[in-house]
Amino acid sequence: MTKPTIVVMEGDQTGQELLEQALRVLAPEVTGFELALSRFDLSLENRRKTNNQVVFEAAQAMRESGLGLKAATITPEEKGDVGSPNAILRKEINGTVIVRTGRRIPGIAPP
Numbered sequence: 001m002t003k004p005t006i007v008v009m010e011g012d013q014t015g016q017e018l019l020e021q022a023l024r025v026l027a028p029e030v031t032g033f034e035l036a037l038s039r040f041d042l043s044l045e046n047r048r049k050t051n052n053q054v055v056f057e058a059a060q061a062m063r064e065s066g067l068g069l070k071a072a073t074i075t076p077e078e079k080g081d082v083g084s085p086n087a088i089l090r091k092e093i094n095g096t097v098i099v100r101t102g103r104r105i106p107g108i109a110p111p
Contacts, residue, residue, distance in 0.1 A: 005036040007068040015072025044074040059092030
């Protein structure tokens with residue numbers, strides 16, 4: 001039996017640190033379940049270096065596996081730069097965004 005593959009889209013700074021912690025809870029020692037991880041570097045530096053090609057490759061891998069976990073990434077504000085990887089991913093996988101907070105935030109209505 002093949003292991004399910006999770007496409008792991010690495011990010012920048014604190015986003016990457018949080019992703020690594022999330023992956024710790026998916027470890028076989030924790031879950032008792034073997035997973036394959038297919039990693040893609042979606043850091044701003046690598047998106048610039050590949051002209052966003054890495055984002056398209058990650059999206060293709062996610063379409064094939066059906067599973068993905070993405071870290072927060074830097075989106076540059078300058079026009080003509082690589083832009084938002086999230087927008088590319090949503091378009092490429094025909095995805096939607098679901099926002100959930102861990103707890104209620106005063107003054108903010110839940111979705």
